[in-house]
Amino acid sequence: MPKSAPAKAPRLSVRKTYKLYVGGAFPRSESGRTYLVDGDNVALASRKDARDAVVAARKAQPKWAAATAYNRGQVVYRIAEMVEARHGEFVALGVPAAEVDAAIDRLVWYAGWSDKIAQVTGNANPVAGPFFNISSPEPTGVVGVVAPASLLGLVSVVAPAIVTGNTVVVLAAGPQVAITLAEVLATSDVPGGVVNILTGNAAETAPWLASHDDVNALDLTGVRDTELAADLERAASGTLKRVIRPRRKVDFTADPGLGPMTALLETKTVWHPKGY
Amino acid sequence: MFEYAPAPESRSIVSIASTYGLFIDGDFSDGKGTFKTINPASEEVLAEVAMAAPEDVDRAVAAARRAFGPWSALPGAERAKYLFRIARIIQERSRELAVLESLDNGKPIKESRDVDLPLVAAHFFYYAGWADKLRYAGFGTDPKPLGVAGQVIPWNFPLLMLAWKIAPALAAGNTVVLKPAETTPLSALFFADVCRQADLPPGVVNIITGAGDTGRYLVEHPDVDKVAFTGSTEVGRQIARSVAGTGKRLTLELGGKAANIVFDDAPIDQAVEGIVNGIFFNQGHVCCAGSRLLVQESIADELLDSLKRRMATLRVGDPLDKNTDIGAINSAAQLAKITELSEIGSSEGAERWSPPCELPDRGFWFAPTIFTGVTQAHRIAREEIFGPVLSVLTFRTPDEAIEKANNTPYGLSAGIWTEKGSRILAVADRLRAGVVWANTFNKFDPTSPFGGYKESGYGREGGRHGLEAYLA
Numbered sequence: 139m140p141k142s143a144p145a146k147a148p149r150l151s152v153r154k155t156y157k158l159y160v161g162g163a164f165p166r167s168e169s170g171r172t173y174l175v176d177g178d179n180v181a182l183a184s185r186k187d188a189r190d191a192v193v194a195a196r197k198a199q200p201k202w203a204a205a206t207a208y209n210r211g212q213v214v215y216r217i218a219e220m221v222e223a224r225h226g227e228f229v230a231l232g233v234p235a236a237e238v239d240a241a242i243d244r245l246v247w248y249a250g251w252s253d254k255i256a257q258v259t260g261n262a263n264p265v266a267g268p269f270f271n272i273s274s275p276e277p278t279g280v281v282g283v284v285a286p287a288s289l290l291g292l293v294s295v296v297a298p299a300i301v302t303g304n305t306v307v308v309l310a311a312g313p314q315v316a317i318t319l320a321e322v323l324a325t326s327d328v329p330g331g332v333v334n335i336l337t338g339n340a341a342e343t344a345p346w347l348a349s350h351d352d353v354n355a356l357d358l359t360g361v362r363d364t365e366l367a368a369d370l371e372r373a374a375s376g377t378l379k380r381v382i383r384p385r386r387k388v389d390f391t392a393d394p395g396l397g398p399m400t401a402l403l404e405t406k407t408v409w410h411p412k413g414y
Numbered sequence: 415m416f417e418y419a420p421a422p423e424s425r426s427i428v429s430i431a432s433t434y435g436l437f438i439d440g441d442f443s444d445g446k447g448t449f450k451t452i453n454p455a456s457e458e459v460l461a462e463v464a465m466a467a468p469e470d471v472d473r474a475v476a477a478a479r480r481a482f483g484p485w486s487a488l489p490g491a492e493r494a495k496y497l498f499r500i501a502r503i504i505q506e507r508s509r510e511l512a513v514l515e516s517l518d519n520g521k522p523i524k525e526s527r528d529v530d531l532p533l534v535a536a537h538f539f540y541y542a543g544w545a546d547k548l549r550y551a552g553f554g555t556d557p558k559p560l561g562v563a564g565q566v567i568p569w570n571f572p573l574l575m576l577a578w579k580i581a582p583a584l585a586a587g588n589t590v591v592l593k594p595a596e597t598t599p600l601s602a603l604f605f606a607d608v609c610r611q612a613d614l615p616p617g618v619v620n621i622i623t624g625a626g627d628t629g630r631y632l633v634e635h636p637d638v639d640k641v642a643f644t645g646s647t648e649v650g651r652q653i654a655r656s657v658a659g660t661g662k663r664l665t666l667e668l669g670g671k672a673a674n675i676v677f678d679d680a681p682i683d684q685a686v687e688g689i690v691n692g693i694f695f696n697q698g699h700v701c702c703a704g705s706r707l708l709v710q711e712s713i714a715d716e717l718l719d720s721l722k723r724r725m726a727t728l729r730v731g732d733p734l735d736k737n738t739d740i741g742a743i744n745s746a747a748q749l750a751k752i753t754e755l756s757e758i759g760s761s762e763g764a765e766r767w768s769p770p771c772e773l774p775d776r777g778f779w780f781a782p783t784i785f786t787g788v789t790q791a792h793r794i795a796r797e798e799i800f801g802p803v804l805s806v807l808t809f810r811t812p813d814e815a816i817e818k819a820n821n822t823p824y825g826l827s828a829g830i831w832t833e834k835g836s837r838i839l840a841v842a843d844r845l846r847a848g849v850v851w852a853n854t855f856n857k858f859d860p861t862s863p864f865g866g867y868k869e870s871g872y873g874r875e876g877g878r879h880g881l882e883a884y885l886a
Contacts (some may be wrong), residue, residue: 258552263877265859266536273863273879298595354868368659375654377823378666378869395554400882404867405874408842410852 162330198331426711490546518837520742561639665873670826674704825867
């Protein structure tokens, strides 16, 4: 036995590669591009990535919308459980602990809406005739989201869209936090394609989502530049997308109300005669 | 077919002036120039109507702005009483307005009398009751009006579209500037008189007449807070574009290409009535018209035979005749568009059929028409014709029917005919359309929200949902 063991080399940590999240998988950008954020090489999404993400979102949408509200609620609740489990990881990325808590609570809040929103926003209509007539909310479809940078902001735009049965393509601003959330989603029973997250320059990719024929709605909550917001709204008019405009100041800690959900819901009214 | 003696409704109940001005701030005033509105059944000039120039639109918006403060500050119960008054006056003047509507629009008197006017009065009556109950509507405990609404309406249901726009706007405390369609301005101008009879405060409702430029200037006006438009998808896109970045609220009720799906177990006679009503009601000038018939292959022959028999009994002619089923096409331009698309239908290989049908010499007319052997690639299966023209396609399975029904950028309405309840509910769930009529078609009610998915627009009109467009 040697007199003294050689000095132990310090263990080299295994770094994380931050890639995109599309269709339940974590691909690199098809463009091969990355950009540097706080020392990490992060995928710089391209137009083609945005289009691939729309294809994934569209493919996932009918099944997700047809899932029972109870099921969707449990899936969103499961996201909250998984964020809780990775609490420390988000804090290590610089998210204040109180914000992680708020994001978890926001997910739990939205999880509970899955089987209540139809009761609150739908109703029977007392038409002047012998007809059964009922109005119910349905998801708009595929939603393009320009997300705010914060974790709470990101959760506050994704949760209302998916709990109502939409699928989303998210252009994320805080890439490490967003991709860490993607890892949460990938382990939360969220079907692949329901949430797709692209990192990079939203000003580059958002116009492709805004003008995409197979995107039904556009949430511009994370757009800070009013000129860009107006350009995107104009681009969205070509296919008459529903647009959530950016508000000057959003307090994500406040009660969101029904607005973030109802903006992404359609109302369907069904008539049927009554008779023997 | 039975021969009926003519049974014309009397025109004498309505007295049309030779000229009409713009209704701004409670008074009629001149615009810059005039245009003529004609009876599409005879091409006779009914009146000369003022053409609103940009400065007239400015005046109207300024009047609405001045009126907004006091109107929105009125207790809801008082606003309600004005709207109830308007509903009652419309009921009292219902026959006069029905005859006027048929003269200016060309629609059969039995429709203007039994559908349009009753719905107009009911719409005001319904929203009147909301004016003092807004905080119970589910849009917050202290909902506020938006301000001045700029509203542009089409020519197919002139007074009904006015009611859909004005009633919820006023109930919520907004003031309005409304532009009726160029070819059907008269009933809106008569409505201005109804407002005066009701002692509605000046400026709460302003009616400006004109063409597309007038409407464009109104929706682009910087002092308009809310834009509501019913009309073509093309113009809807332009409006959405012009509103972008302004922060104005916008609702759009646009075109449609509704599928009317008939399954093999449907009650054939009822379905045929529904198909006829779906496409020939109001000459097919209906955004939610059932213009694509999807019939299950196994019953296609039987159904089409029955449909053709029924079509042969439709009476086309004088809109004021109480027996008329199909009136005049609203304008020469619309007739040209219907004619052109129908010719394209034939040239693309679909088979055209109309019953023998004598059309009057003067005016704009189009015989009820069906095309069979239509595929999804045909333009008559994809584009809105907005006339009495039905495209017939077939399907074998429910999945195929749903896929074909949804294979359109539009999503306004759809029909389902089957005796099987579970099938109705399952198919209704999967149709991407804002209104689904099962074993019925073209039913409307003020309590029932109406509006589209996809490129048929956004927002709802009617019902509790219809208030949302006018509240913050």
